[in-house]
Amino acid sequence: MPFFKPQRSLSFATGAGSLPAEVLAEIREGLVSWRGSGLSVLELPFTGAKFQTILAEAEQDLRDLLDIPASYRVLFLQGGAFAQFRLVPLNLLRAGESASYVETGYWSARAMAEARALCPVVVAARARKAVPPFAEWRIPPDAAYCHITTNETAEGVQFHEIPVLSRTPLVADMTADLLTGPLDIRRFGLIYASAQKNLGAAGLTLVIVREDLLGRGQDVVPAPLDYTRQARAGNRINTPPTFAIYVAGLMLKWLKRQGGLNVIAERNRRKAAKLYAAIETGGFYHCPVPPPHRSSVTVCFHLPDAVQEAAFLEAAAQAGLLNLQGHPAVGGIRAALYNGVTEAAVDALVAFMAEFAAKHAHR
Numbered sequence: 001m002p003f004f005k006p007q008r009s010l011s012f013a014t015g016a017g018s019l020p021a022e023v024l025a026e027i028r029e030g031l032v033s034w035r036g037s038g039l040s041v042l043e044l045p046f047t048g049a050k051f052q053t054i055l056a057e058a059e060q061d062l063r064d065l066l067d068i069p070a071s072y073r074v075l076f077l078q079g080g081a082f083a084q085f086r087l088v089p090l091n092l093l094r095a096g097e098s099a100s101y102v103e104t105g106y107w108s109a110r111a112m113a114e115a116r117a118l119c120p121v122v123v124a125a126r127a128r129k130a131v132p133p134f135a136e137w138r139i140p141p142d143a144a145y146c147h148i149t150t151n152e153t154a155e156g157v158q159f160h161e162i163p164v165l166s167r168t169p170l171v172a173d174m175t176a177d178l179l180t181g182p183l184d185i186r187r188f189g190l191i192y193a194s195a196q197k198n199l200g201a202a203g204l205t206l207v208i209v210r211e212d213l214l215g216r217g218q219d220v221v222p223a224p225l226d227y228t229r230q231a232r233a234g235n236r237i238n239t240p241p242t243f244a245i246y247v248a249g250l251m252l253k254w255l256k257r258q259g260g261l262n263v264i265a266e267r268n269r270r271k272a273a274k275l276y277a278a279i280e281t282g283g284f285y286h287c288p289v290p291p292p293h294r295s296s297v298t299v300c301f302h303l304p305d306a307v308q309e310a311a312f313l314e315a316a317a318q319a320g321l322l323n324l325q326g327h328p329a330v331g332g333i334r335a336a337l338y339n340g341v342t343e344a345a346v347d348a349l350v351a352f353m354a355e356f357a358a359k360h361a362h363r
């Protein structure tokens with residue numbers, strides 16, 4: 001029997017992520033003429049009423065979906081999550097203050113290394129292939145914030161619960177899992193996420209920040225990346241990433257049409273459960289992350305050896321299942337199951353895995 005062959009190639013890339021076909025069709029329309037205006041969305045002046053409508057709707061839809069309290073500001077920045085690794089300490093620390101970090105994998109380690117260049121950093125807790133138990137975290141009382149990475153995209157580890165910190169503002173890199181399910185925003189001082197994983201196009205970085213954390217920034221921060229100045233200016237300091245904001249707006253409306261984040265979370269849970277079940281079946285594949293810590297958005301697994309993994313990736317690509325290679329620092333196989341990845345795509349991957357295992361196991 002031939003491998004399942006879908007009509008359009010299916011991408012499981014961790015970034016840029018897959019987009020719903022419906023959203024791609026809307027993007028195509030707006031590229032030619034935005035809402036019948038006769039102008040492409042790319043041609044709209046950012047200070048004009050039309051683009052300001054796009055921006056205001058995107059913010060309102062985000063607020064509706066995540067139930068963001070009025071005491072939080074939403075910023076539409078550039079530079080990706082990586083720029084935030086330094087912008088967080090630059091914007092939140094007063095001179096002489098320290099920061100604490102929870103290290104759970106590749107991305108939190110990168111965030112911490114960038115912060116270390118600017119301020120004293122204390123590791124509150126550290127674990128690999130797991131989220132350290134909250135009771136074991138040691139956050140110094142004078143730390144200006146505690147930083148976590150809610151989904152470790154390279155290793156496939158995810159926070160399935162968010163701690164309640166009584167005095168220290170919690171800062172989270174949610175690049176891989178923001179909007180994949182409901183969230184209690186009140187537990188956070190600040191959340192950041194680049195858009196190309198669950199929210200469409202590269203170029204936009206969302207920052208959701210509690211108002212009382214503004215006003216601490218250091219003067220060296222360029223104005224477009226200064227939380228306080230951008231919040232004051234309503235994201236109009238300079239030209240924002242208009243196309244990426246437009247695409248994010250379409251993704252947010254699509255999420256609403258699906259029924260909101262509870263429905264999306266249920267769908268994402270089903271997708272992940274199917275894939276982990278396929279990994280657990282037959283002993284050919286294995287996932288090194290213990291079940292309670294496994295990510296529902298970036299699923300990482302291995303085959304018996306690197307030769308089999310290379311053969312798997314090649315056969316998968318021939319079957320139209322693309323971008324399944326693991327993060328270079330980790331190796332193995334990795335499938336992103338972001339919001340834009342359909343259940344049908346996961347079914348196709350699972351069917352392919354069963355066929356591949358049947359052919360290649362016990363040889």
Ligand SMILES: *Cc1c(COP(=O)(O)O)cnc(C)c1O
Nearest residue numbers: 080081082107151153175176194
């Ligand atoms: C992808 C990713 C990043 C890097 O995002 P950029 O937009 O490329 O800077 C950072 N953190 C996490 C958790 C990621 O998944």
